[in-house]
Amino acid sequence: MGEAVSVGELFEFLLAEWHLPADYILDNWTDELLDLMVEKLVARKQREARIMRSGPSGTSERQKVPDSVLFARAKNLVKVVKK
Numbered sequence: 001m002g003e004a005v006s007v008g009e010l011f012e013f014l015l016a017e018w019h020l021p022a023d024y025i026l027d028n029w030t031d032e033l034l035d036l037m038v039e040k041l042v043a044r045k046q047r048e049a050r051i052m053r054s055g056p057s058g059t060s061e062r063q064k065v066p067d068s069v070l071f072a073r074a075k076n077l078v079k080v081v082k083k
Contacts, residue, residue, distance in 0.1 A: 010038075017041060 005013075015022055018037075025034065 014038070014041070 011022065014025070014037075018025075029037070
């Protein structure tokens with residue numbers, strides 16, 4: 001289990017993560033919605049940490065990737081729209 005944090009530390013983390021003003025959350029979210037959003041955020045952060053620890057091949061070893069491979073993979077992640 002993680003370490004305990006103050007309400008202020010938790011709120012600062014949430015505001016930085018979600019990019020929402022504090023008054024929006026306080027005025028528009030129920031306690032139940034805030035609890036659910038925090039629960040889902042914690043679960044996502046834990047999944048991300050687990051993925052980062054395991055690495056791309058399921059091991060904790062770091063791999064070097066040629067730039068051509070990196071850009072080929074990134075090309076599928078980004079869509080450029082010309083206006």
